[in-house]
Amino acid sequence: MCGYVSIDYSSLVLGMAIMNLLRAFTFMLAIVLRTEKVNWKSSSSQAKLVETIISIFGAFLLTLHEGPPILRSSLPPSVQPRRLPFLLPRQSNGILDGFLLGAQAFLSSSSYVF
Structure with missing residues (x-):
């Protein structure tokens, strides 16, 4: 339910980026x-570690791209890119959305492990 509420308030792109962390959370929880x-010398373990690092970096990158702007734009409003109004999500709360999506990914991965 956390994921559905969060996707309703944020974008679907952000939701799918965070849900790609499901495999990383499952792998880290299984290690813990x-x-x-x-086995550091095994190619399958190395592939799992690389995939975990890439998925975490990708989710981080998309969260920074889709999240609220960090720096103010120096462009006038007429030059800034506009989004279509029907594609905009409702009022977004980036911290709450990310927390809810992360909680949903962690709970799903823990159900897989347990």
Whole structure:
């Protein structure tokens, strides 16, 4: 339910970026609970670690891209890109949206591991 509420207030792109963390959360939780053994010399373990790092970096990058602007734009409003009004989400709260999506991904991955 956390994911549906968060997607309603944010964008679907942000929701899918965070949900790509599901595999990373599952892998990290399996390591913590010792159901997954990491052999640094094994190519399958290396592939899992690289995939985890790439998915975390990708979600971080998309969150920064889709989130609220960090720096103010120096362009006048007439030059700034406009979005179509029917594609805009409702009033967004970036911190709450990210927390709800992260909680949904973590809860889903913990249900897979348990």
